[in-house]
Amino acid sequence: MNIINKILNVDDYYFDVFMSISEALAGFTVNELQSTGLAEAYYTYVMKSLEAATFVEFLTVSKNILEKSSDEDQLKKAIQTEIIANPGMNDIAGKVITMWYLGTWEGAYINDLSYKEGLVWNLMHSHPPGAKQPGYKSWNIKPVNSYS
Known part of the structure; x- marks a missing residue:
């Protein structure tokens, strides 16, 4: 029970493990993930969506991987x-x-x-339709990687 209470504190070490493994899995830096404004919401959502023991196991495996790895490879x-x-x-x-x-x-x-701040929009150099507009006169700028 003690370890579960510890996880509920978002300032805790487990939150850092979650963010570090998220960085490795998603390919965006912790700062980029934090800039979505959703890091704590996602952490607590995952914690509530998974059985506590399952989430702790995932975080423990992740912590061991992060501690043992001395480089990106x-x-x-x-x-x-x-x-x-x-x-x-x-899974x-x-x-x-x-x-x-x-x-x-x-x-x-x-x-x-979560729809507005999905990393997919950054990856596509786009914006979430109906949620965040690209900006005044943005239609006048050629898209990234445009070959026309």
Whole structure:
């Protein structure tokens, strides 16, 4: 019970592990993830959506991977062997990645901001239609990677 109470404190070490493994899985820096304004909301949402023991196991495996890896290549290999190759861990990792990119968990939006702040929009150099407009006269600027 003590470890569960510890996780409920978002200022806790486990939050840092969650953000660090999210960075490794999503390919965006912790600062970029934090700038969505959703880091704490996502952390608490995942915690409520998974059984406590399952979330603790995912965070413990993640912590061990992060501590053992001295460079990017080691981290990628460790994620591959200890998270991706493990069906249960792979399922959680996939849900975490989808959450950051699309703002959804098992097909449902997490909150009002999650659609707007999905990382997919940054990746596409776009904006979420109907939610965040691109800006005045933006139609006059050629898209990124435009070959026309």
